[in-house]
Amino acid sequence: MTTRELQLYWQKEKYDGKPIKLLFQIQSTRIAEDYLSKFVMYKIVIIKTGSFDGKKVFIERRYSDFETLHRNLLKDFKDEMEDVIFPKKILIGNLTEEIIRMRMIALKDYLDELYAIRCVRKSSQFVMFFIKSDLGEGYSCIRGGQYKRAMEIFQQVLYLQEKLVEHYPVMMVSTLCALVVCHKDMDELEKAYEIGLKALELLDKHPKHRYYNPLLDTMISLAYKLGKDFLSLREKIENGENKTTRSSFEGEMVTLKELVVKERVNTE
Template identity: 55%
Template sequence: MVKHICCSDCAQGYKPRCTILLVSNSNASPSPNSLMTTKELQEYWRNEKRQCRQVKLLFEIPSTRIVEHHLSKYVLYKIIILQTGSFDSNKSVIERRYSDFEKLHRNLLEEFSEEMEDVTFPKKTLTGNFTEEIINERKLAFKDYLRLLYSMKYIQRSKKFIDFLTRPELQEAYGCLRGGQYTKALEILLEVIGLQERLTRGNPLSIVPTLCAIVVCHKDLENPASAFEYGEKALSRLHVHTSHRYYIPLLETMITLAYELGKDFLSLQEKLEEWKAKKDPIRVFTLKELAVREYVQ
């Protein structure tokens, strides 16, 4: 049970300095939350509340552009993804071509044949693909297509649907990271993380790699405070998943950052020692080594 111990400031409406304590019930079984610090507990409950709220996304395709290369020509559809029900200042903007939609449709048919039975997809045409009429028709068709897919919960939560909306940007970001282009990688990762969070609200572990990649970028760009901030977000998602491949590399990085920033690194060090005492010695990659291995084709 969570007990809120208030100080005098709370009663007077000031910013509280109070403490959140975990009071155990002698008849209840131990909870993993009992090992969490106050800050971790607060972050945990914030995540729980966010997951309880139903997130609804709105898809718009306001414009297109024609791309011409030496041997190819295609239309890119600009997709804007907004969260409905509240002011969403962090809208996500991506671009996809017809072949990307076609691949998504084919992949979804393999896994969700019954759910996709009545879903129509814009057919290819032999001529006129670049006329204003055809492009406008497809803009409307793809907008309705995405909205329909998102309305079906099984598809909405599927990896194939989420990959369609995030994977190209993540592949580009990790490519930049591997090439040492940390500023560019960070810029892309910060753009995609918000969309990832909305799409994977029920699976907080799925965005841990992205959060850790952001930590790596900030650390290599000598922004330790920002690296520590995103590291805390990642750790809050791993507090009961200590066997996760990112847990120990992240913990080691956070110890280094905390020491550099003059923060409490001893509690983090204790967690690391506890883990080492329970586990057999194994090869553990550094956080950066793990990050550069993501999305390797």
């Protein structure tokens, strides 16, 4: 082995022995306002430990978003969250530097406490706190034909999901399929095909998933146009094991794009 190969080997051995977890940092804030009031937006950075993380993505949330998360989680995990401390609302002086600095620390600690509870960090409520608003905007962009902007949004969502849903990676399928639709409609067929293969791999053990057959139909079309193997993909549909699981909407078969556009309703 070369010196570089040895370095990579020992680096892998080192990381294989380290548990992977997420770190939450609130790096900065900004004052925003709507027609009713001013409020603080907190910039949250999510970092994966245990391996090199070159995708340090961030989101912005306000205190009321945290408050909604806490309220939703308590509905299902009240006992598990008995010792979790949620920072209290401050009605007067909440825009002062001292209060903002104290709240940054408190909200960071709050996310750490939530993540430490296994059932909470794997819950849909916890995951959606980080991606729901972006999903809504992304699907709206697709509906409006703004595919370039939609791709930027869904790529960001995918980076977040890669960190948040390792326990159930199938949750990334809808995001990957949204990217397939965007690239396909922008005539970037190679990229659409490449992303579609990743989605199919995740669905390999989930043939009854609502995205399975619409994705297969799209991949067959892409493979045919690109001169790739489409017969093996067609066999997955024609072998009979999925004929009763064809996705439908109002009694009709749906395309992948129709299914993706319909997802917008689920984010509202």
